[in-house]
Amino acid sequence: MDAAPSLPLQVNALQAMCRQVFGFRMAMIALAVPFSLGGTTSRLGTWLVVAAVTVTFMVSYALLRDWERFGPVLLRHPALLAVDMLFGALLLVTASPASTLAYVTICTPLLAGLVYGWRGAAFFAVCQSLVLAGAYGVSDKVELNANALLLPGLCLITGAAGSTLRGLVLGFGAASQALTEARARLAVHEAIEQERARLAREMHDSVAKTLHGIALAADGLAGSAGRMDPHTLRLQAELVARSARRAAAESRELLSDLRRESGLDGGVDVLTELAARTADFARRHDVRAEFRRLGGAPPPPVPQVVARHLLTIASEAMENAHRHARPTYVDVSAGVVGEVLRVSVYDDGRGLPAGTSLDQLKQAGHFGLVGMVERAASIGARIRIGRGRAARGTEVRLDIPVRALTPDPPPLPYIPKQPITT
Template identity: 55%
Template sequence: MAATIGFAAPAARGAEAQPAPPLALQVNALQALCRQVFAFRLVMLGLGAPVALGRTAPGAPVYLVGGAVLLTFMLSYVLFRDWERFGPLLLRHRWLLAVDMAFSALLLITATAASPLGLLPLCTPLLAGLVYGWRGSAVYAAAQAAVVAAVTGGFTLAALCLLAGAAGAWLRDFLFRFGAASQALTETRARLAVAEAVRAERERLAREMHDSVSKTLHGLALAADALSRTAADPADPGAARHQARAVAEAARRAAAESRELLTDLRRDLDTPGVSLAAELRALAEAGVVVRTSGVLPLFPSAVAAHLVAVASEAVENARRHASASAVEVEAAVCGPRLVLTVEDDGCGLPAGGVDVRALADAGHYGLLGMTERATAIGGRLHVGPRPTGPGTRVRLDLCLGSP
């Protein structure tokens, strides 16, 4: 990958392994920095070329310096414009920077260090640091500093060449480290997202199993216990047959609910246009009254499934645990909200209320599943005493404007 983008991976230090190839963020940043180096060189060439040509003797020296200026300008422009295409040449042929260094030294001979061309020698070690890292920048920075010191006789510009090489290598190392940290953070976030998705799916499957097959299997176990007791009494064969039919019916119901659960798991949950009123009417049977108030909108199938499951669980709890004789299910639109309530005339809640987490720890997951379903669709669930008499009321509030 590095050979295609024009950057070498950082050299290993000590016994460390070679780091991973540069990421897209690092590559783009390094390419942008290299382009800025050539843009700076183009500007300095444009400003300093007249000074260099004016200080050059007529004849062959003018042609030599002019050719060096023109060639350096053209090469800088080509690399500035098409770095992705020509940049890998610097990686495969490191000696090309030596040619670049020779051209800058030739221009520096005819111009003073204080002229714009005096800053051109800084570009070579800076570029070496960006492309090759610390080792490449050390070689070219030292060589460029020696050439500058020999040509100008001063050490200020030579010291700046050393600093430019170190700056290029430091910037490159910083970008690699920053990119590696960004990649590690991205991978960590991806792993957390996968773990959260797995946890959410496990909870969803647990709710679906609890609200369908688990209840039927519990009833099947009770019917089987009754059958075993009845079969021990040969004086009442009719009761044994009745219990056997109950066991068979519960087994068939469990099989049907298993197939329905598997079908729901494969069904598209984002299908819009489900009538909540029609889904709730399926709960109406002996002792259960279903009413609607206002114009109920059509819901996505996933939202409707959660609403119906909450109502169904509340009805089942009223029958099984509260010994209720009458249950009322009502779905009403109150302004921008949908209010789904299930009220029963059973024995009501314990004196201290209900602790959902304690019930879940004891193996009773009904209320926990209802709470999770309400939260999944952006609703709020409240379980409390019935306001008009003995019994329990389950209320789910859902803002119709929520996604």
């Protein structure tokens, strides 16, 4: 049995289609306002129409502008779409089915099919058809004929189209998510392998050469010990001993690094490290800086090489804010959000100039942000640099799939069932 798609996957995959539907709804509602106001005969009716227009328009605008925030609420609570349909029914009755508002009715089953699947599409298509039938029944501006069946038929068609598009979009979204996680996992493993190769080079350049020097010194000491005076012999022996101790220290350091890189130490607690670095930044620069933990589930231990890049990016973002933005407040947050480990550094400073690109930063000699992007790419993470949702300032936000940090292979992605045709 296929696993149901996760909520973050649905939010990300459906956002483009749903935003287009809400944009169309807003345009049709704006065009239908004069018809609705013209169809009212009392002051109470006018206020009800104004309230219905305000609610339906603002709900559509909120979901269009900030789908990432309000989309999950709509996905979890189908009753919200039913309430919205009731407000739309009030407008439809006052404007009459002959107005442009009648075309907004097809958006409800289409949206239900996209968001809730074929069951939601069937339920809302039937409800919207009943609303249309009631609007035709109470309206004296249109004739009840065969043309009145057009809109209910369109509701059924758009509901089926919405549920079909949902399956296709979610299938494509699941494949894209699996590809992103696979790339991130490969990037993490590649970073770890590159670190091991670096340690192997250092072992060759330090320990191996030191041991080779000790061997040569010991051979020379053994060959000429009988011809040396006791003082020179003691000096040569001390030299060999010092070299041996240095080789032992280098070996312990490299073995400690190898132990961390192989994951035998259980990985790094990134949240604890970020909290400590945030507190140290606040002490050194006398800037109000606070650390917040995101999400409820604790993040998994992060491999040493990946944690080093994450912490370096966060530290560089804080230092850049202090050097260039003159902030009064720095907010550092991290945790598991959906299916990614998110690290965010926000400052309320001057922010980046509009239209700033990486090429411009390179030409101007500002390699801090360029280095952050390169580090993020090296571990398969996604980085965003800009204002985010704030009105001013700069946010550096880093997302890396949680599955890329775990040694176990990820489960198979959600693939919607397709009907078998003959």
